[in-house]
Amino acid sequence: MSALQIRKAPRQRRAVHTVDALLEAAALVLEADGLEGFNTNAVARRAGASVGSLYQYFPSKDALTLALVLREKRKFHEALVAAQALPTCREALASLVDLSARQQLTRPNLARLLDQEEARPEFRAALGDGSNFRLVLSAMLAMPGAPAHLCEDQPRRGRAADDLAAMIRGMTDAAGERGERDVDDLAYRIGAAVFGYLAVPPRQM
Missing domain, CATH: 1.10.10.60 (Homeodomain-like)
Incomplete structure (x- = not known):
């Protein structure tokens, strides 16, 4: 074992x-x-x-830590499923942004330390590549109300999902490291970045 x-x-x-x-x-x-x-x-x-x-x-202590990481990921995944059930892309993304901010800042010390542990190679191997978040984002970008160029172009939608995942994770992690506590303010800033990105017209190839 x-x-x-x-x-x-x-x-x-x-x-x-x-x-x-x-x-x-x-x-x-x-x-x-x-x-x-x-x-x-x-x-x-x-x-x-x-x-x-x-x-x-x-x-072991590590088994306990991994189980705690999995508990937090399971709660977040259940909330993501509910967000995906919302009727439009904008509503789903707004819910995802709010969830991300709350996960990081509701118990900020816990989130920061679990992020740190999750980065260890043995934990990354046990947890997989973390692609679920990106897949959820990609699915949301194909929902009603999403920018037409993303709905119609799967490779472009995939790149957008990667960009948005990086933005959301980067901003939430940085806020946790800075010791921020205002969930609503963080969600507002992330939302501005996400929806600002989506409002930019596609670059013509």
């Missing part, structure tokens, strides 16, 4: 509650003590559980 894999999946309600409590305790320890104070003893203590209980599910 990989040191990054959960040791066993919780099945009974009590086990699910225990794992949820351990993951939230891990988030709280990271927020309060940073990576320097993050260890399995501290997490178990914060969760009110024994270290032995923690090791029943997580064979």
Whole structure:
């Protein structure tokens, strides 16, 4: 078994509650003590559980960290699915921008530290290439109300999705690193960049 894999999946309600409590305790320890104070003893203590209980599910601190990253990604993905269900490109993109700002600044210390851990090579290998965000953006750029030149040109739409993904990620990460706290202001600025980009006429080939 990989040191990054959960040791066993919780099945009974009590086990699910225990794992949820351990993951939230891990988030709280990271927020309060940073990576320097993050260890399995501290997490178990914060969760009110024994270290032995923690090791029943997580064979290492890294496995716990990866599970926490996956928890945050799962919540974000569920919100993205809801955004994709909106009727127009503009509404969907505005929702995605708001989600991105909230994910980064609602718990900024946690988001920043998980971003840092996610950049480690072994974590990148376990998490995949992160293409889902770009695919969601590309799908939104084909929705009603999207610029016609993107709806009609798949390669151009793909490049636009790559550009927008880079803009959104870059602006949210930079805001987190600067210690910003105003979610609405960040969402406004990202929205201005996204919709300003889309308003530019296509370059004639």
